[in-house]
Amino acid sequence: MAISRFLKMKSCITRSKFQAKEAAKEEDGVLATNYNVSMEDLPLPILVDIFSRLPIKTILQIKCVCKSWHSLCSDPYFAKIHLARAPFSIMILEKFCKRIYTNSLVPLFTLNQGDKERLSLLSSCNGLICLHEFSYKQDVISVWNPILGDHLVLPQPKRKSVATRIRGFGYNQSTNQYKVIQILSYKDQAAISSSKLQVEVHTIGTNTWRNIGDLPYVLNQPYYGVFLNGALHWYAHSHDKRTAFMCSFDLGDEQFRQFPGPPTREYDKCRPINSISVGVSGGFLYLCDGFLEPNLDIWIMKKYGVKESWTKEFVIVNSVVSKLQRLYGSLQILNYRENMNKEATEGTELQMLFGSEALLAYNVRSKSIRRPKVFGVQTNYQAIPYIPSLVSIKKAAMNESSQML
Structure with missing residues (x-):
């Protein structure tokens, strides 16, 4: 159509x-x-404006019409314009069969690597996804564009004896660079100068990992950084466990900072670390606070970086939700959109994934809960908010510039 x-x-x-x-x-x-x-005969800006409003499936068809249209739709500048207008969707990784789906449940590709024992979908940024493939023999991180099918495998860190690993993937707009960070603790701590977690950064397009020093906090949730506005975000606490707060890692200057969080109550040391989940959905940072059972308070940051813009958007009072929060700790909101609560209709649902198995849909108006069935997908899966795009990770690695400007 x-x-x-x-x-x-x-x-x-x-x-x-x-x-x-x-x-x-x-x-x-x-x-x-x-x-x-x-x-x-149309001016180039008009063609770009028309094409950038079309669905990505149509763009892929247009690229086959002629060489000039193929060149236009393959240009990094066009990919950037199209990305800004593309709608949000949901990406699903079926771990058992190693298949990647969108929410239309049409497989984008299958990872034909049977020797991999574990496969994790870490995060998404600008339509690129970061995958972690783990087996007894190797530990591989790769970045994919599932629409274009291109990918890069990151170099292996030199040290192998890792006890703890936290990761993050994001984009620095000022330098047009994608970066992956690893926060590590080693099994042989005597071999390094500090017993604290070490922070390593890899810039896509290089062949090295850079150690930038110690992690100044203890990161609680999530175990991968959530990316928004050029920074990765976590919930953290001080090393002495006296204070808890949100923190961010700026991908530009590569510095950790405390980040303004919502006005949640502090519960001192008795607060379990899995009662808090931080994430990004619909272009907004959120924090889910499940400490006061059976309540789950969902805070949305309406204006990035402004503490006063945190709004308690949803208060879900349900024993099933509280049980899943305690059981899995990890909670992801998949389909939040702006003013979802104010403009809710009878069918408006907030989709939440607990761990990698429990998907719940919360009806915003009736306050009821149901368990949607993901037909054709095994129970052991991951899901993240996703924007399909034409961004090429290989062109990004070579830092190719636009030919249209």
Whole structure:
């Protein structure tokens, strides 16, 4: 349907442009009877504006029409414009079969690597996904664009004897660089100068990991950094466990900082670490506080970086939700959108994934809970908010610039 609408639009534009030129020539006393007009006569900014509003499936079809359109739709600048207008969706990783799906449940690709014992979907940024593949023999991190099918495998860190590992993946807009960080503790701590966690950074396009020093906090949730506005975010506490707070890691200057969190009550040392979950959904940072059973308070940061903009958007009072929060600790909100609570209709549902098995849908108006069935997908799966894009990780690694500017 999308391609047919596009072809109709193309025909109307061509016809109107032809009629305008004919009218102008008639005024000059010259009648042109066989004047061929095409979409290529449109200025480049207009073509970019039209194409960038089309679904990504239609874009992939357009790339096959001619070389000039293929070049336009493959340009990094066009990928950036299209990404800014692309709608949010959900990406699902079926761990057992190693398949990647979108929420339409159409497989994007299958990882044909049977020797991998574990496969984890760490995070997504600009339509790129960061995957962790772990087996007895090797520990591999790779970055994929499942739409384009291109990927890069990151170099292996030098040290192998790792006891703890926390990761994050994101993008620094000022330098146009993608970065992956690892926060590690080693089994042979005597071999290093500090007993604290070590922070290592890898810039996509290089072949090394850089050690930038000790982690100044203890990170609680999540075990991967959630990316938004050029920074990774966690819930953390001080080494003496006296204070708890949110923190961020700026991918530009590569520094950790305390980050303004919501006005949740402090419960001193008795607070379990799995009562808090931090994430990003719909372009907003959220924090889920499940300490006061059976309540689950969901806070949304409406204006990034502004402490006063934290809003308690949902208060879910349900024993099943509280039980799952205690059991899994990890909670992800998959489909939040702005003003979801205020504009809720009878069918408006907030989808929440606990761990990798328990998917719940909370009806915003009726306050009821149901368990959706993900047809065709095994119970052991992961899901994250995702924006399909045309961003090429290989071009990003080479830091290719636009040919249109």
